[in-house]
Amino acid sequence: MAYLEIVGIRKTFGEVVALDEVTLSIERGEFFTLLGPSGCGKTTLLRIVAGFETPDRGSVQLEGEEITEVPPNRRNMGMVFQAYSLFPNMTAEENVEFGLRVRGWPAAERARRVAELFDLIGLSAARKRYPFQLSGGEQQRVALARALAIEPKVLLLDEPLSALDAKIRVQLREEIRAIQKRLGITTLYVTHDQEEAMAISDRVAVLSHGRIEQIGPPAEIYENPLTPFVASFVGTMNRLEGTVQDGREGLVNYRGIQLRVNAARGRDPGTRVFVFIRPEVVEVRLVGEGDGLKGRIFSQSFMGPVTRLRIALDQGGELIADIPSARAKALTMGMEVIATFPPDAAGILNI
Amino acid sequence: MRRGRSFWGSFWLLLGVLYFTVPLLATAEFSLRAGPGRYTFSSYLTILEDPQFRASFQLSLGLALETIVLTLALLVPTAYWVHLRLPRLRPVVDFLSILPFVVPPIVLVVGLLAVYRGAPEFFIGTPQVLVAGYVILTMPYVYRSLDVGLRAVDIRTLTEAAQSLGANWRQVLLWVILPNIRAAVLSGGLLTLTIVMGEFTMANVMLFYTFPVYMNYIGETHATPAAALTLISFTITWAAMLGILFLERQLGGRQVQIGGAR
Numbered sequence: 075m076a077y078l079e080i081v082g083i084r085k086t087f088g089e090v091v092a093l094d095e096v097t098l099s100i101e102r103g104e105f106f107t108l109l110g111p112s113g114c115g116k117t118t119l120l121r122i123v124a125g126f127e128t129p130d131r132g133s134v135q136l137e138g139e140e141i142t143e144v145p146p147n148r149r150n151m152g153m154v155f156q157a158y159s160l161f162p163n164m165t166a167e168e169n170v171e172f173g174l175r176v177r178g179w180p181a182a183e184r185a186r187r188v189a190e191l192f193d194l195i196g197l198s199a200a201r202k203r204y205p206f207q208l209s210g211g212e213q214q215r216v217a218l219a220r221a222l223a224i225e226p227k228v229l230l231l232d233e234p235l236s237a238l239d240a241k242i243r244v245q246l247r248e249e250i251r252a253i254q255k256r257l258g259i260t261t262l263y264v265t266h267d268q269e270e271a272m273a274i275s276d277r278v279a280v281l282s283h284g285r286i287e288q289i290g291p292p293a294e295i296y297e298n299p300l301t302p303f304v305a306s307f308v309g310t311m312n313r314l315e316g317t318v319q320d321g322r323e324g325l326v327n328y329r330g331i332q333l334r335v336n337a338a339r340g341r342d343p344g345t346r347v348f349v350f351i352r353p354e355v356v357e358v359r360l361v362g363e364g365d366g367l368k369g370r371i372f373s374q375s376f377m378g379p380v381t382r383l384r385i386a387l388d389q390g391g392e393l394i395a396d397i398p399s400a401r402a403k404a405l406t407m408g409m410e411v412i413a414t415f416p417p418d419a420a421g422i423l424n425i
Numbered sequence: 426m427r428r429g430r431s432f433w434g435s436f437w438l439l440l441g442v443l444y445f446t447v448p449l450l451a452t453a454e455f456s457l458r459a460g461p462g463r464y465t466f467s468s469y470l471t472i473l474e475d476p477q478f479r480a481s482f483q484l485s486l487g488l489a490l491e492t493i494v495l496t497l498a499l500l501v502p503t504a505y506w507v508h509l510r511l512p513r514l515r516p517v518v519d520f521l522s523i524l525p526f527v528v529p530p531i532v533l534v535v536g537l538l539a540v541y542r543g544a545p546e547f548f549i550g551t552p553q554v555l556v557a558g559y560v561i562l563t564m565p566y567v568y569r570s571l572d573v574g575l576r577a578v579d580i581r582t583l584t585e586a587a588q589s590l591g592a593n594w595r596q597v598l599l600w601v602i603l604p605n606i607r608a609a610v611l612s613g614g615l616l617t618l619t620i621v622m623g624e625f626t627m628a629n630v631m632l633f634y635t636f637p638v639y640m641n642y643i644g645e646t647h648a649t650p651a652a653a654l655t656l657i658s659f660t661i662t663w664a665a666m667l668g669i670l671f672l673e674r675q676l677g678g679r680q681v682q683i684g685g686a687r
């Protein structure tokens with residue numbers, strides 16, 4: 075049995091089914107992320123784990139003990155909220171100390187632990203400041219220290235970075251991950267940002283409409299999405315709708331063009347499928363240099379190391395290709411091109 | 426153009442100041458008058474030396490404090506709970522809280538008397554029965570004040586943050602919520618104080634000699650001391666308000682200072 079078990083959770087708000095048969099197991103020391111678009115039920119699941127909501131059905135077990143009905147103040151779980159959760163009437167230090175005061179720790183021990191935590195978050199100079207005197211990033215760090223002060227069994231974070239600007243967001247997520255690894259604390263993290271989820275998690279569960287679509291390590295989810303939703307939500311993905319033509323050779327017919335897709339092997343001819351292709355595996359050549367999907371470049375955006383081309387296909391539909399910027403110089407808007415992809419780099423799912 | 430605007434600005438300001446100060450000055454002048462062209466403090470001495478002044482003032486102050494404690498003890502948890510758990514009921518509770526406005530005090534008294542008819546003698550005989558009425562009377566003001574205070578903070582997030590850190594309901598309320606709505610609590614208390622110090626109808630009908638009843642008696646019987654009494658009670662009210670303001674400054678000042686040292 076895993077450290078934290080979430081079994082068959084269902085939760086409705088009136089007509090809205092926020093969570094439907096959600097089952098997860100999280101190992102001790104794991105950094106586990108719930109990823110999904112806004113409204114898919116991430117916060118609701120986190121709040122059920124924290125004890126702020128009671129599920130209609132299902133149970134939550136921690137270290138083999140049933141905790142579904144345990145009130146939040148007796149669960150010993152540290153929680154970091156989206157924003158504005160620091161107590162405005164207390165200094166940063168008093169905020170961090172709060173959980174220890176509640177637990178009746180003597181002043182000297184409290185002071186020692188608080189000093190340790192400010193060291194950990196690198197904010198010792200700001201200990202005496204009030205929340206309104208801290209930047210958004212500093213506030214979230216103090217909130218993290220406050221949650222960690224009580225040595226929680228599980229650390230819960232609900233989109234803790236979403237109110238910060240991009241640069242701080244990236245920096246702080248690395249810090250959170252580093253601290254989590256150092257303390258070996260079991261962490262349940264919620265975000266709608268797939269890049270963030272990929273960057274810091276041991277495992278990710280992708281949610282959509284209250285259901286789990288896929289659970290796995292970031293690389294597996296990125297490289298091998300099991301549902302059309304995961305394929306389109308995680309990263310940028312091209313999706314071509316076609317028909318299996320030859321299950322032995324792995325040929326798919328896309329509007330009259332034959333595509334070689336290894337993943338199509340073993341499927342019955344005539345099956346309607348989606349072919350998924352990541353933009354970074356697409357190769358673009360000038361017309362006349364071999365076969366492939368023919369089209370015209372209609373948009374070109376520089377993204378640093380790569381340049382993103384959008385190609386309007388002659389057969390209809392479009393294809394996104396990320397190619398090294400150095401090579402993109404030879405390709406300009408309106409140019410006729412041929413796009414190809416390696417047969418083993420495309421995924422396939424039945425419709 | 427600019428001149429004109431600043432002229433009219435000053436004009437209206439002056440008019441406002443006169444509106445408040447002229448009656449006060451007139452009252453002050455009258456309270457000091459001892460005959461044509463002669464002035465004396467004797468009417469102030471009359472009031473301050475009157476044992477009934479002290480007795481009625483102490484009674485009313487005591488009742489006001491009891492009302493404040495009881496009202497806050499009832500309304501702080503109620504308003505908090507409504508904000509936290511029943512946000513959709515807020516309009517209903519808002520409406521309920523202003524009902525006492527609609528019921529005239531005299532009706533309230535008659536109603537209270539009917540309720541108290543069966544109550545034990547020792548309770549009916551003490552002025553504390555008034556507190557029950559005052560709690561109802563001041564409820565709209567205090568509730569409104571608390572409502573505004575609670576709206577200004579993210580009650581739900583703060584509550585949940587405190588709970589996840591292990592706090593029970595008492596700790597959440599006393600350590601987290603109350604300090605963050607301090608200004609609202611103070612102003613609710615001050616409003617209660619001024620209302621109770623000025624409430625005449627209920628005390629008079631129930632035959633208790635409170636400060637307003639005493640004021641009324643003096644007003645009907647001694648013209649010059651009445652003016653003095655008016656100014657005295659006015660001064661007390663203002664002192665209370667300034668006291669609260671000062672307290673707020675002191676409490677808030679701590680934060681401002683740290684802000685400066687940043």
Ligand SMILES: Nc1ncnc2c1ncn2[C@@H]1O[C@H](COP(=O)(O)OP(=O)(O)O)[C@@H](O)[C@H]1O
Pocket residue numbers: 087090091092110111112113114115116117118119
């Ligand atoms: N207290 C509530 N009352 C009614 N509906 C709610 C409540 N909390 C969440 N919901 C609904 O449940 C669904 C999931 O919400 P939530 O868990 O907040 O999603 P997420 O955090 O993924 O954005 C949404 O449709 C939301 O409107």
Ligand SMILES: [Mg+2]
Pocket residue numbers: 113116117118
């Ligand atoms: Mg959410």
